[in-house]
Amino acid sequence: MFPGASTDRGHADFVVVGAPLDVSTTFQPGTRFGPDEIRKFARTFDDYDHRTGQYFSDCSVHDHGDVYAWDDAEEYVEYLEGVVTDVVWDDAVPLLLGGEHTVTGAAVRATDPDVFVCLDAHLDLREEYDGNPLSHATVTRHVLDVADEAIILGARTGSEEEWERAAKSDVTVVPPEDVADWQPDFDGTAYLSVDIDGADPAFAPGTGTMEPFGLSPREMRDVVRDVAETTDVVGFDVVEVNDRDDGQAASLAGKLLREFVFSHAGTTD
Known part of the structure; x- marks a missing residue:
């Protein structure tokens, strides 16, 4: 269980769902361990948050546990979409723990946002990667089948074809050096995805495809x-x-x- 996520499902405003998919991860696999690692290293955090005056254990968070992953990514993402849809139908906000970035597609389809906001080192706008059209490197392209707009914060690499796709009007790329000055300025609903490789690898080396010259933890925060x-x-x-x-x-x-x-719960008090 994520520390402090002890609210009963029926009363939860937020639901943690682990999605340990690790099928298309490139270079350094291991995202199957991601949800457990995140829960493990969150144990040291104080329950109390001084900035907001809240206790995490009072923020109505429930941990659903992990949705066991198998090798067929398409079937898994479809099944995961159903799990996240149940969360949405319960009037709770899903908090997905990956797992490779492919799992984001399931949550985006379940929540149907107008705008997709993503912290990421990579554009993830490929049509396929190594012959795989459902790779973690294609997730933002798939998301744009649902969302009207994608805002990619911290991107610093991509293929020539990806940069050409990113130049279209439904994609905004904010380079790392400009992220500190970026402010949300759009209408409609949003989905926020954090690919941990958006951080400079000096801060977060435990990821599959490290890319230097990235964001600081404070900028991501x-x-x-x-x-x-x-x-x-x-x-x-x-x-x-x-x-x-x-x-x-x-x-x-x-x-x-x-x-x-803490930030989102504070807007509903």
Whole structure:
């Protein structure tokens, strides 16, 4: 259980769902361990949050546990969509723990946002990667089948074809050096996805495809707070965490989830 996520499902405002898919992860696999790593390294965090004056255990969070993953990514994502849809039907905000970024597609289809906001080192706008059209490197392209707009914060790499796709009017790319000045300014509902490789690998080396010259944890925290506090956000995830460091990536992921909950819960009080 994610520490402090002890509210009964029927009374929860937020529901944690682990999605340990690890099928298309490139370079360094291990995202199957991501949800457990995030829960493990969140144990040291104080329940009380001084900034908001809230206790995490009072924020009506329930941990559904992990949705066991198997090798057929298409079937798994479809099944996961059903699990997240149940959360939405219960009038709760899903908090997805990855797992590779492919799982985000399930949550986006279940929540049906107008705008997809993503912290990510990569554009993830490929049509396929190594012949696989359902790769973690294609997730934002698939998301745009649902959302009207994608805002990718911190992206610093992509293929030539991806950059051409990113130049279209439904995609906004904010480079790392401009993220600190970015503010949410859009209408409609939003879904917030955090690929932990958006962080510079000096801060979060426990991820599959590290990309230098990235974001600081504080910059990522500020984005999470701003989106959670100022937009109608319908879902959140943090993905691409593995077990190949000493807990830096998992600790950051768990802290960002808590920042989202504290910030979003404060808007409904």
